[in-house]
Amino acid sequence: MPTSRTARPTGSRRTSQSGGPAAKRTAAPRPRALTSRATVLLAVFVVLALAYTYPIRVYLQQESQIAQMEREQTEQRADIAATAKELEKWKDKEYIRIQARKDLYYVRPGETPLLVINDPEGAARDADQKAPAAAPARWYDTLWHSVQAANAEPSN
Template sequence: MAERRTPSGQGPARRAGGRPTPPRTRNTGPIRVPAARRTSSGSGGAAAKRTEAPRPRALTGRATVLIALVVALALAYTYPVRVYLKQEAEIAEMERAQAVQRAEIAETAKTLEKWNDPEYLRIQARERIFYVRPGETPLLVVDDKDRAARTAAEQTPAAAPDRWYDTLWSSVQAANAEPQD
């Protein structure tokens, strides 16, 4: 029998004992040997059986255990990872709130520094409570056009002024009507 070579050109693989390993074959069913090849000592019509090699299973026991272990570890780590991510989000939110508070503190410190300046105090006193220095004349301008329009609409129109001689005559009559003491 001629030895088959592998596609790489090397001879057949050998075991440690020096014997070649038997080729693996798949069981495809019984093989019928033609009548010309049958030996005379055989029973005549019996079919020769091929040898069966163990067929590898799709999933071995070790692989099943390994997959179960990986799934169990993944499930065991999901809760702590979720808690960790939630805490990281809370920390980030607190840092943002802290930055906002620091900005407000800085703004308040600037305002306090302004109020420590005496000139700023004088300006605020003039604007807010209409403070005037001795010798100054206060002048307050009220610019309220809406209120002036409402007040004008609510007031009754004034009567036309009397002529000067009517006013004179009415004063003469009023003086004549006064009782003499």
């Protein structure tokens, strides 16, 4: 039994084809960075990504529209609730009387209506009542008066 490192029998060892010493190793050319198989795979991924962008955009747009419609629906429900509450008020006869007195100035029989108008600008205007200013003369009246004044001047 041989005590060498190799466990191969001597007949199975590699030798050079010429029968001489073992062949010298040479550096193999490096493979290209992107093979044709990798290029095709990359192209398929790009096409799939482009194919899925439009449906995803449509989906997100529809989700946005749904959220907006739900907000509008919530606002409409709040408006409906407020209107229903206002309608309940109008079923009360006393509330109708109060609104008629306030908005339409209705009075009950035997009452004297008194309407107070809060107009501080009008009150200040009335306190300073001056004679209305004369209307400015029209341009042709001014011209005619100047002609008459020139005619009336004594000649020397």
